[in-house]
Amino acid sequence: MTAPANAAAPALEIVDAVLELGDGDATVRALDSVSLAVQPGEFTAVVGPSGSGKSSLLAMAGLLGKPTSGVVRVHGTDVTALGKSAAAKFRRETVGFVFQSGNLIPALSAADQLRLAAKLAGRRVDPQPLLEAVGMGHRAGHRPGQLSGGERQRVGIARALVNRPSLLLVDEPTAALDRRRSHEVVELLAQQAHAAGVAVVMVTHDHDVISHCDRVLEMTDGRLSEVALMA
Secondary structure (H helix, E strand, O other): OOOOOOOOOOOEEEEEEEEEEOOHHHOEEEEEEEEEEEOOOOEEEEEOOOOOOHHHHHHHHOOOOOOOEEEEEEOOEEHHHOOHHHHHHHHHHHEEEEOOOOOOOOOOOHHHHHHHHHHHOOOOOOHHHHHHHOOOHHHOOOOHHHOOHHHHHHHHHHHHOOOOOOEEEEEOOOOOOOHHHHHHHHHHHHHHHHHHOOEEEEEEOOHHHHHHOOEEEEEEOOEEEEEOOOO
């Protein structure tokens, strides 16, 4: 895992972030005074309807955009102050992404997906241990078309862990999965968060899987609020 700039700081801290999209009368406030702190090893879910601001929150946390106002810090580093190239380097070394459909390259085997990700991150890794960690060691030579939806998501998680991120951002990982596989994938994310000390932020429509999370927030019209978890 990349050494954090400040080990005592939250893995992700957002302070009074506002994100406005569009111009003039067409301006939309996608994020409205959002504040959030996620600690290392904490698995946080953000739920809410389409258009509520979840994707904007994830993009901002992943250094894929900057707020109109407010601050985003990752392990104490003010990433809103970074230039484009510095932000790209910081993101590559610190943040991992898991996408809705796995987002795998059709022509590459599971192992080669990880090798390519490692090469792009400037690392050399043996993919087998990572694939074993997500229960996919026996499918290392298989391409995406030979894998089930749940297996593709597991490979996507392994690929996201190649750069040993301290912050893992997950976008609707269960959208294409049945109930059993949805629970398996989210439980795996929880295990990675707790075992490796990775801060995980997952946006989801699937309220059925949030029991695996340490904390649940709801986004409505660009605002976040805490949701009480059932014991």
